[in-house]
Amino acid sequence: MASLGLWLVRRTHGTGDGRAFGYAGGQAAMMSGLAFVCVVETVAMSVLLADWPVLHAVVLFLDVYTVVFVVALHAASVVRPHVLGPGVLRVRQALHVDLRIPLERIASVRRELRMTHEKAEGELDVAVGSQTTVTVELTEPVAHVTSFGRCHEVRVVRFHADDADGLVRALARPVPL
Numbered sequence: 788m789a790s791l792g793l794w795l796v797r798r799t800h801g802t803g804d805g806r807a808f809g810y811a812g813g814q815a816a817m818m819s820g821l822a823f824v825c826v827v828e829t830v831a832m833s834v835l836l837a838d839w840p841v842l843h844a845v846v847l848f849l850d851v852y853t854v855v856f857v858v859a860l861h862a863a864s865v866v867r868p869h870v871l872g873p874g875v876l877r878v879r880q881a882l883h884v885d886l887r888i889p890l891e892r893i894a895s896v897r898r899e900l901r902m903t904h905e906k907a908e909g910e911l912d913v914a915v916g917s918q919t920t921v922t923v924e925l926t927e928p929v930a931h932v933t934s935f936g937r938c939h940e941v942r943v944v945r946f947h948a949d950d951a952d953g954l955v956r957a958l959a960r961p962v963p964l
Contacts, residue, residue: 790881791855794862801879805872806957810880811864812949813915818861825854864915869948871957876923878946880913886931886944894926896958898951911939913946920951923958 829850836843863881870877904912928940
């Protein structure tokens with residue numbers, strides 16, 4: 788919900804001195820559609836439960852909370868973009884993924900649109916809308932800690948960026964440390 792507050796005041800989280808690269812555009816239509824369907828369901832349930840005031844109040848609360856939660860999920864992606872900072876590329880996905888890749892470990896970077904992602908050892912796919920647009924190969928692995936606290940070593944990172952070409956160009960240039 789803090790992301791919703793940041794989104795309303797048009798702030799980002801953790802960008803600091805770095806250059807932000809958004810990825811939420813790839814999921815905006817889907818999230819808007821989901822929020823719309825939740826609003827329609829809220830109205831329908833209000834009409835159906837009008838004769839049961841206690842049940843109506845409970846379901847209305849849950850439905851409104853669901854709409855706010857869906858909007859907050861999208862806000863979390865908007866306010867936590869990927870960040871290219873001094874000496875590090877930060878690959879993020881809302882609150883779920885926050886991987887810091889030291890720039891000296893990047894062996895190659897390329898724009899590569901992929902729609903299917905098979906799980907493989909040593910690879911991390913951070914897909915948005917079931918697609919990734921940037922592939923980063925590393926000289927040595929970096930540690931990725933999952934939401935459940937498991938640690939995985941990754942050598943290849945694929946993720947989506949709205950401006951994939953700009954991100955690839957920025958990574959191709961040497962960045963001062």
